[in-house]
Amino acid sequence: MEIIHTDLSFEVYKRLKTMILANEFEPGEKLVQEQIAAMFGVSRMPLHKAFQMLENEMLVENLPRRGFYVTEIDNAKLLDAFECREALEGIAARRTTQVITEKELDDLKSLFKPFISKIKIDIKKYIEADQAFHNSILQLSGNQILQKFEVVKNITSQTYRGGLIRQPEETLPEHLAIIDAISKGDAQLAEQLMREHSVKTQELIREQINKEKT
Amino acid sequence: MEIIHTDLSFEVYKRLKTMILANEFEPGEKLVQEQIAAMFGVSRMPLHKAFQMLENEMLVENLPRRGFYVTEIDNAKLLDAFECREALEGIAARRTTQVITEKELDDLKSLFKPFISKIKIDIKKYIEADQAFHNSILQLSGNQILQKFEVVKNITSQTYRGGLIRQPEETLPEHLAIIDAISKGDAQLAEQLMREHSVKTQELIREQINKEKT
C-alpha cells in the first residue's frame, strides 16, 4: 500500500497545464511569476520549475529576463506538429502491431464499438475515444522516447476546440482499418494507414487556413 | 551590434552537457547538487534549472527527492531513439526537399565533396560531415517542432563513441542518393531513402546487440 506523494512543483504544473489547455489564459499572455505565485500561495521556486516543465511541452515560452508567456500557436506551428505526429504515430502503429497482446488488442477494438452502425454519434464521446485511441497506440508501442512527445499532443489537441476537424463518418472507418491491420499483424499497412489518416487531417487544416486568408 | 548575454543557468547547462557527452560522468552516476554547485561556484538555483534542461533532453534523470542521475542508455532505449529518428528525419528530408533554396542545396552538397572518390577517408572528419548532414536536414526543413527533439540526437549520438557503426563506403552513397533526391525535388524519394538509411543502421545495431547476448 504505497503512499503517493508528489512535489509541490508538480501540483503547480498540473494546475497550470489544466488552466492553459482550458484557455484560461490568452495566447501570448504574460504569466507574471510573482502574481501566479501569490495566486497559488507558493514561492517562486516550485512555480519556476513548473514553468520549465510547461516550456518543455511548448505550452509556455520563456523569454530570458522578460518572463514566461503562454505559447501562441500559429498555423505553421500547428501544421509542423501534425507533420511530426504523422511520422511518430506511424512508427508507433508499426511497433504496436509487432508487440500487441490479445488483451490489448481487445481493449483497442472496444474503443470504437459504441459508435459502429450508429445513426447519430455523440461527438463528445467520440472525441474521447479518438484521443484514447491515439494515446493507446503511443503507449502500446512501448517506445520510451515517444513518451517525450507530449508537446506534439499539446499542440495538435488545440484543434479539438472547434470540435472535430473531420466527422466520425469519415474517421471511424479509418480508425477501424488501422485496428484491422494491427489485428492482422500487418505492421507496414498499420503504419501506412495511420499516416494517411493524419495526412488527410493535415490537408483539411491547410484548406481551412487558405480559406481564412481569402 | 547586439550584445549577447546569456543566463548563468544556460552556461551551466552547456558545461554539464559537454561533460556528460564527453563521458566525464558514469552512466547512472548521481549528480549531487551541492557538490556540482560548489564545483562551478554557483548556487543551486541556476544549477537546478540547468538540470531540468538536461532532463528534458534525457541526458539526466530526476528521481524526486533523491536527486539527478546521468541517464543510462540501454539497448532498448537506443533502438527506440533510432526508430524515432527514422521517422522524424524522414519527414525532415521530405519537407527540406520542398523548401530548400539553391544556396542551401549547394551547401548540403559540399558536405561530402571532400570524401568522394577518395581511397582513404578520414573517419573523424567523416563523422563531422555525417552529423552536419543530419543536423542540416532538420534545420532546413524549417519544422519548428522538430527542433525540440534534441533528445533523439543526444541518445543516438552515443553510438559514435565506438566510431562509426557503418563505414563511409556504405553510408556515403546513401547520403549522396538522399541529396540527389532532394536536388531533383522528389520529396517522397528523399523521405524513403532517408528512412532506409536509418533502418539499415538499426538492423546493424540489433545484430550487434544479439551478438553480445551470446
Added chain:
DNA sequence: AATTTGTCTTTTGTATACAAAAAACAAGAA
C-alpha cells in the same frame, strides 16, 4: 551474525532576501 531501531548527517525542496535588468512613468528638451 543478522536484523531492527534510533540518531546524526547530508541532500533535496521550498521560502526568503538581495542584486540586476527591464518596464513604466515623469520631466525636460526640441
Added chain:
DNA sequence: TTCTTGTTTTTTGTATACAAAAGACAAATT
C-alpha cells in the same frame, strides 16, 4: 506634440536560509 533622458517601480535571476526527507551509521535486539 513628440522625442529623449532620468527616476522609480516592478520583475526576473540568483544567493542564502530553513524545513523536510533520505541516507548513513551506530547501538540494541533477536
